Amino acid sequence: MWIEFFEAAAVATLFLLVPGYLLLRALRLPRAWSACLAPAASFGVMAVLGVVYGKARIPANVVSEVAVPSALFVAAALLARHGLRKGAPDRDLPRLSWGCVALYVVLGLVVAAFMYLKPLPGPNQIMVGKDVAHHLNGVLAFAQSGDFSSVGMSLYQTTADLAINPIGSGFYPAGWYIPCAMLVQLGVCETAVAMNAVNLVVVAVVWPLGVLALLRWIMPSSRRITVLGAIACTMFMPYPWYLLEFGPIFPTLAGFSLIPSCAVAFMLLVESDLSRRDRVRTLIAFLACAAGVALTQTSALFVDVIILVPYVCSRILTTSAEVRIRRLRIGPHALVVAWLAFCALVWVAVNRSSIMASVVRFSMWNYDSSLWQSIVNIFFLAYEGRFVGDLGQPVLGLVVFLGIVWTLRNRRLLWVSASYALACLTIVGNGLLKGTAREIVAGFWYSDPPRLAALAAICAVPLAAVGFAWLMHGLARAFRAEGRWGSSVPTTVAPVALASAVTIAVFFPSFNMPTPDAPSAGTGRVETKVESTRSALRAVYSDYETINTRKRAFLRTSQSRIEHEEGQDALVMNNPFDGSFIAYGDAGMRVLFRDLATGEGSQAADAAILRERLDQVATDHEVQDAVRRLGVRYVIKLEDCKENPLNSFKWSYKEDQWAGINGITDDTPGFEVVQRQGDMVLYRITAA
Known part of the structure; x- marks a missing residue:
C-alpha cells in the first residue's frame, strides 16, 4: 500500500x-x-x-x-x-x-x-x-x-x-x-x-x-x-x-x-x-x-494580514510615498498612521460581523496564561504553553532572537520582526484577555493555542533564516580573524559545521536520564519538542477504542454484504458515537449519521424518531413510516466506545438521544442478524 x-x-x-x-x-x-x-x-x-x-x-x-x-x-x-x-x-x-x-x-x-x-x-x-x-x-x-x-x-x-x-x-x-x-x-x-x-x-x-x-x-x-x-x-x-x-x-x-x-x-x-x-x-x-x-x-488570510500590514508600512517609509489632495500634502509618516488606523478598523469590523461570529466566538479552550509565562513560552518557542507540555525549542528560539537583533541593527527587515511581534501579541492576548477583547485579538483562529502557535512559527521562519545566516557569518569572521586554519576553511567548514550542529540540536531525540545505581535504566525521560511531536503523531494515528483496524474491517465486510443484497446505495442507520461515523468515508457505507451530531436539516425529524425509537419498529407505526420515508434498510452497531483521555468523542453524547439504536438486540422484533463479530453486528430491518 x-x-x-x-x-x-x-x-x-x-x-x-x-x-x-x-x-x-x-x-x-x-x-x-x-x-x-x-x-x-x-x-x-x-x-x-x-x-x-x-x-x-x-x-x-x-x-x-x-x-x-x-x-x-x-x-x-x-x-x-x-x-x-x-x-x-x-x-x-x-x-x-x-x-x-x-x-x-x-x-x-x-x-x-x-x-x-x-x-x-x-x-x-x-x-x-x-x-x-x-x-x-x-x-x-x-x-x-x-x-x-x-x-x-x-x-x-x-x-x-x-x-x-x-x-x-x-x-x-x-x-x-x-x-x-x-x-x-x-x-x-x-x-x-x-x-x-x-x-x-x-x-x-x-x-x-x-x-x-x-x-x-x-x-x-x-x-x-x-x-x-x-x-x-x-x-x-x-x-x-x-x-x-x-x-x-x-x-x-x-x-x-x-x-x-x-x-x-x-x-x-x-x-x-x-x-x-x-x-x-x-x-x-x-x-x-x-x-x-x-x-x-x-483564517489563513488574517495571518497574511499580520505579515503584510508592517510590510506596507515599511514600503511607505522606504519609498517616501506621499499623497496630495489639492494643496494638502500627506507625508509618509501620516500615511503610515492612516494605513494602520484603516487596517485596525477593518479588522474590528470583520471580527464583529455576523459572518465570522461562529469562528471568533468559539470558546472551547478557555486558555489562560500569565504575561511572564507567555513571554517565556515565546522565547523558548513553546507557544502553546500549558496546552502542550514540553521543553519547547530553546536552541531554535535563540536563533530567532538573533534574527530579531539583526533586524533591529540593519532595519531592512524590521517589518519582519514587527510581524512576528504582532503574532506573539495574539498569543499573549489569548492567555491574558477574556470575552470580546480576546475575540478581537485571537478570534480569527478560534482562540485556539495550536493555531496561534502555527501563526507565530510561520512569522518566525524568516527571522530564523536571518539569525542562522548572521550566526554563520559571525563564526566565519571569528575564525578568519584567528587565522588558524587557512583562508578557505573558515568560509566553508565552519559554517557547515555550525549548520549541522544547530540542526542536530533542534532535531535531537529524547533520551533517558541514567542514575548512579542503575546507569542503563534511567529515572526519567527528557523528551524534546521534536520527539514529543513525533510520539503524539504516532499515537493519534494508532488504533483507539473509537476507530481501530477491527472496526474498519467489519465495516468493509458489512458493506460487501449490503452491496450483494441491496446495492451500494442502501441506507444504514447508525449511532456515530460508536465509531461508525467513519463508515461512509472509509468503507463507502451510506450511514445516516456521518458526524457526531443529532441533526438539524430538513430530515432531522424523521432521523430523531429513528434515533430514539427505532427498536420499536415492529409495533410503532410512526417509526415504520419514518423508516419508509428515509429508506433505511439496515442498522450497524459497533463496539461501544470507552472514554479516552486524549481523544474524547463523548463530550456531547446523550445516551437517551440514541436509545432507539442502542436498544436493538438479536431478540428485538423487526430485526434480523446479517453478520456478527463479537459485539459488532449488522442488522436487516424486516418490519417496515
Missing part, C-alpha cells in the same frame, strides 16, 4: 503545481518563481472552478478542474508570446535558481519522512479526532457527487444523499478536499490514503516552496539566507508538524502552507515601478493566490 501512497502523492503534486504554474507563466512570471507560487494559484483555480461548476451543475473532476484550465492557460501563454507583443520578456524578479527549488523540496521530503512518514503506522491510517468525520466523509462526498463547491458543502452531496441529509449544509473552505477527491475519483487510492498523501505534499512541497519565494523576495542579495531558509522552514514544530496530529484540522494545515505565496504575490503587486499591464497581470496572480488561501482556510 505504500507504493499506492507514493503514487497518490506524485499525482497530487501534479494537481497542485500544473494549473498554477501554467497560469503564472501565462502572466509572465519567471519559471522558477511560477513553480514556487503555483500551489496557491492551483488551489485558487480549482476552488473557484468548484464553486462555478457547482452553481452551473457541471460535474467537477480531473478533466474540468485540471486539464481544461491548464489547456486554457497554455493557450493564453502562447498568445502572450506570439501575439501583439511578441517576444515580451518575463517579469523582472530576483534570480531564483532551480537548484534552490530542488534543495527546498528535497529537504522538505527528508524531514517529512522523519517527522511524518516514519511515525505513521500505515499509509491508510486515520487520525483519531472529532473533525476526522468531516474530512473523511467530505472527501468521499466530493468524489461521488462531483460537486466541489465550498458554498453549500455538506457530507451528503449525491442525489440520493441530498434527500436524507439530517444536518444541513453551509459554507466551508473546501480547497484541501479537491485534490483528495480527485485522487479517489481516479481510483488511485482509497480516501484515507488520499488524505495522507495530500498532507505529505502540503508539508514537503507546498510549504517549502512558498518560504523560498518569500525569502528570495525580501532578501534578494543574500544567497546564504535563501539556502538556510530550506533548513529553517522545517525546524519549527508548531508548523507544520504539530498540525498533522492536532484536530485534525487538515484544511488549516493546507491553508497555512499557502500564506508565504500569497504574501509574495501581494508584495509583487504593490511595487511602485510596475507598468499598467504588469500590474494587471500581477493583480490576477494575487487574486488567484488569495482565492486559494481563502477557499482552503479562510
Whole structure:
C-alpha cells in the first residue's frame, strides 16, 4: 500500500503545481518563481472552478478542474508570446535558481519522512479526532457527487444523499478536499490514503516552496539566507508538524502552507515601478493566490494580514510615498498612521460581523496564561504553553532572537520582526484577555493555542533564516580573524559545521536520564519538542477504542454484504458515537449519521424518531413510516466506545438521544442478524 501512497502523492503534486504554474507563466512570471507560487494559484483555480461548476451543475473532476484550465492557460501563454507583443520578456524578479527549488523540496521530503512518514503506522491510517468525520466523509462526498463547491458543502452531496441529509449544509473552505477527491475519483487510492498523501505534499512541497519565494523576495542579495531558509522552514514544530496530529484540522494545515505565496504575490503587486499591464497581470496572480488561501482556510488570510500590514508600512517609509489632495500634502509618516488606523478598523469590523461570529466566538479552550509565562513560552518557542507540555525549542528560539537583533541593527527587515511581534501579541492576548477583547485579538483562529502557535512559527521562519545566516557569518569572521586554519576553511567548514550542529540540536531525540545505581535504566525521560511531536503523531494515528483496524474491517465486510443484497446505495442507520461515523468515508457505507451530531436539516425529524425509537419498529407505526420515508434498510452497531483521555468523542453524547439504536438486540422484533463479530453486528430491518 505504500507504493499506492507514493503514487497518490506524485499525482497530487501534479494537481497542485500544473494549473498554477501554467497560469503564472501565462502572466509572465519567471519559471522558477511560477513553480514556487503555483500551489496557491492551483488551489485558487480549482476552488473557484468548484464553486462555478457547482452553481452551473457541471460535474467537477480531473478533466474540468485540471486539464481544461491548464489547456486554457497554455493557450493564453502562447498568445502572450506570439501575439501583439511578441517576444515580451518575463517579469523582472530576483534570480531564483532551480537548484534552490530542488534543495527546498528535497529537504522538505527528508524531514517529512522523519517527522511524518516514519511515525505513521500505515499509509491508510486515520487520525483519531472529532473533525476526522468531516474530512473523511467530505472527501468521499466530493468524489461521488462531483460537486466541489465550498458554498453549500455538506457530507451528503449525491442525489440520493441530498434527500436524507439530517444536518444541513453551509459554507466551508473546501480547497484541501479537491485534490483528495480527485485522487479517489481516479481510483488511485482509497480516501484515507488520499488524505495522507495530500498532507505529505502540503508539508514537503507546498510549504517549502512558498518560504523560498518569500525569502528570495525580501532578501534578494543574500544567497546564504535563501539556502538556510530550506533548513529553517522545517525546524519549527508548531508548523507544520504539530498540525498533522492536532484536530485534525487538515484544511488549516493546507491553508497555512499557502500564506508565504500569497504574501509574495501581494508584495509583487504593490511595487511602485510596475507598468499598467504588469500590474494587471500581477493583480490576477494575487487574486488567484488569495482565492486559494481563502477557499482552503479562510483564517489563513488574517495571518497574511499580520505579515503584510508592517510590510506596507515599511514600503511607505522606504519609498517616501506621499499623497496630495489639492494643496494638502500627506507625508509618509501620516500615511503610515492612516494605513494602520484603516487596517485596525477593518479588522474590528470583520471580527464583529455576523459572518465570522461562529469562528471568533468559539470558546472551547478557555486558555489562560500569565504575561511572564507567555513571554517565556515565546522565547523558548513553546507557544502553546500549558496546552502542550514540553521543553519547547530553546536552541531554535535563540536563533530567532538573533534574527530579531539583526533586524533591529540593519532595519531592512524590521517589518519582519514587527510581524512576528504582532503574532506573539495574539498569543499573549489569548492567555491574558477574556470575552470580546480576546475575540478581537485571537478570534480569527478560534482562540485556539495550536493555531496561534502555527501563526507565530510561520512569522518566525524568516527571522530564523536571518539569525542562522548572521550566526554563520559571525563564526566565519571569528575564525578568519584567528587565522588558524587557512583562508578557505573558515568560509566553508565552519559554517557547515555550525549548520549541522544547530540542526542536530533542534532535531535531537529524547533520551533517558541514567542514575548512579542503575546507569542503563534511567529515572526519567527528557523528551524534546521534536520527539514529543513525533510520539503524539504516532499515537493519534494508532488504533483507539473509537476507530481501530477491527472496526474498519467489519465495516468493509458489512458493506460487501449490503452491496450483494441491496446495492451500494442502501441506507444504514447508525449511532456515530460508536465509531461508525467513519463508515461512509472509509468503507463507502451510506450511514445516516456521518458526524457526531443529532441533526438539524430538513430530515432531522424523521432521523430523531429513528434515533430514539427505532427498536420499536415492529409495533410503532410512526417509526415504520419514518423508516419508509428515509429508506433505511439496515442498522450497524459497533463496539461501544470507552472514554479516552486524549481523544474524547463523548463530550456531547446523550445516551437517551440514541436509545432507539442502542436498544436493538438479536431478540428485538423487526430485526434480523446479517453478520456478527463479537459485539459488532449488522442488522436487516424486516418490519417496515
